[in-house]
Amino acid sequence: xxxxxxxxxxxxxxxxxxxxxxxxxxxxxxxxxxxxxxxxxxxxxxxxxxxxxxxxxxxxxxxxxxxxxxxxxxxxxxxxxxxxxxxxxxxxxxxxxxxxxxxxxxxxxxxxxxxxxxxxxxxxxxxxxxxxxxxxxxxxxxxxxxxxxxxxxxxxxxxxxxxxxxxxxxxxxxxxxxxxxxxxxxxxxxxxxxxxxxxxxxxxxxxxxxxxxxxxxxxxxxxxxxxxxxxxxxxxxxxxxxxxxxxxxxxxxxx
Numbered sequence: 001x002x003x004x005x006x007x008x009x010x011x012x013x014x015x016x017x018x019x020x021x022x023x024x025x026x027x028x029x030x031x032x033x034x035x036x037x038x039x040x041x042x043x044x045x046x047x048x049x050x051x052x053x054x055x056x057x058x059x060x061x062x063x064x065x066x067x068x069x070x071x072x073x074x075x076x077x078x079x080x081x082x083x084x085x086x087x088x089x090x091x092x093x094x095x096x097x098x099x100x101x102x103x104x105x106x107x108x109x110x111x112x113x114x115x116x117x118x119x120x121x122x123x124x125x126x127x128x129x130x131x132x133x134x135x136x137x138x139x140x141x142x143x144x145x146x147x148x149x150x151x152x153x154x155x156x157x158x159x160x161x162x163x164x165x166x167x168x169x170x171x172x173x174x175x176x177x178x179x180x181x182x183x184x185x186x187x188x189x190x191x192x193x194x195x196x197x198x199x200x201x202x203x204x205x206x207x208x209x210x211x212x213x214x215x216x217x218x219x220x221x222x223x224x225x226x227x228x229x230x231x232x233x234x235x236x237x238x239x240x241x242x243x244x245x246x247x248x249x250x251x252x253x254x255x
Contacts (some may be wrong), residue, residue, distance in 0.1 A: 002209040003211070017195070019074040023174065027075075032219060032221040033098065033219075033220050034217065034218065035078070035217075035218040035219075036073050036076070036217055037078050037216065037218050038073065038075060038076045039105045040065040040167065041065065041067065041074060042064070042065050042066060042067045043064055043066075044064060044065055045064055045065070046065070046078075048095050049063070049094070049095055049096075050093065050094050050096045050172070051063050051093050052090075052091075052092035052093065052094065052130075053129060054057065054090075055088070055112075055152065055209055055220070056090060056158070060089075060090060060091050060092045060093070061081075061082045061085075061093065062080065062081040062082040063078065063080050063091070063205075064078070064079060064081065065077070065078055065079075066081070068214065070110060070214065072108045072169045073215070073217055076216075077214040077216045078205070078214070078215045078216070078218075079112075079212070079213070079214050079215070080205070080211070080213050080215075081212055082093070082210075082212075083113060083114075083212050085116075086209065087209055088208075088209075090149075090152070090206060090207065090208055091208065091211070092129045092190040092204060092205075093205050094128075094129060094202045094203070094204035095203050095204060096202055098203060098220065099201060100125070100176040100200065100220060100222055101222075102178070102201060102222070103123070103124060103174070103175070103176055103221065103222055103223055104173070104174075104175050104220070104221040104223055105122055105124055105173065105174045105175075105203055105219070105221075106122075106172065106174075106217075106219045107122055107171070107205065107215055107218045108169050108170065108215065108217045109121075109137070109169070109170055109171075109172065109213055109215050109216075110168070110170075110213065110214040110215075110216075111166045111211070112150075112163070112213060113138065113210035113213040114209065114210050114212075116210050116211075117138065117140065117209035117210060117211045118138060118139045118140045118166070118211045118213075119136060119138045119140075119211060119213060120136060120207040120211065120213040121172065121205070122135050122136075122172050122174055122204075122205065122206070122247070123196035123202075123203060123204035123206050124174055124201070124202075124204075125176065125199065125200055125201040126198075126203070126204055127198065130151055131149060131150055131151065131198070131201075132148075132149050132198065132201065132202075132204070133147070133148055133149070133174075133176070133181070133197075133198060134149055134154070135147075135172055135183050135191075137170060137172060137185065143159055143160060144159075144160045144164075144172075144183075144185050144190060144191075145157075145158065146158050146191050146193070146198045152208060155159060157191075158191050158193055160185075160191065161163055162190070169216070170185065170186055171187065173185075173218075175223070179195055179196045180192070180193075180194055181195060181217060186242050191235055203220055213249060
């Protein structure tokens with residue numbers, strides 16, 4: 001696991017509110033854990049990762065570190081290699097050692113094959129392998145969707161039609177603070193919504209049915225909130241754009 005360094009631009013915002021000026025500044029976050037899988041043994045699963053179970057009790061996929069010259073950051077990826085499965089066979093792997101609430105989460109994925117389904121997604125705020133938020137991209141349907149999954153049943157929150165090239169790597173990024181969710185595909189924001197179903201939980205990766213997918217460069221950043229004077233709350237959002245990380249501050253005045 002390594003931390004990827006990126007350039008940082010911090011913003012300080014002064015807001016006149018009639019009874020005085022509120023000065024807010026983005027609060028620093030804890031070091032960002034990242035997984036590139038390059039120091040793991042091929043054919044194994046990293047120790048902090050745990051495979052879920054399918055509806056019939058079998059392991060939810062064949063998840064393993066895989067050596068390939070198609071890795072985004074060579075030589076390894078984390079691959080889901082089980083190339084068969086029923087329509088609602090959700091292949092889930094979770095990182096059980098990390099619990100996150102407000103977060104900035106990103107992964108790169110490469111669709112490899114699939115006839116019934118293809119592609120993959122990010123899981124966050126997971127209570128277990130049947131209750132979580134999911135953002136997934138599907139090259140067969142040529143769309144990206146965000147769901148809440150409750151007791152193993154998906155509930156669609158939003159859909160975005162998008163051409164997805166199966167011959168190249170793509171990125172999914174989720175920024176979730178409070179109820180507000182912002183989701184990015186290949187650096188472009190495609191969703192902004194609010195949902196209050198889950199408040200904290202594990203992160204993970206997801207495929208479905210017969211989809212075989214490679215994942216690489218999984219990154220997590222915990223996003224913190226800070227109370228400032230005059231009762232204003234400043235919430236830090238870290239938005240990465242290519243190699244530049246821009247910190248924005250959102251303000252909410254308590255009534």
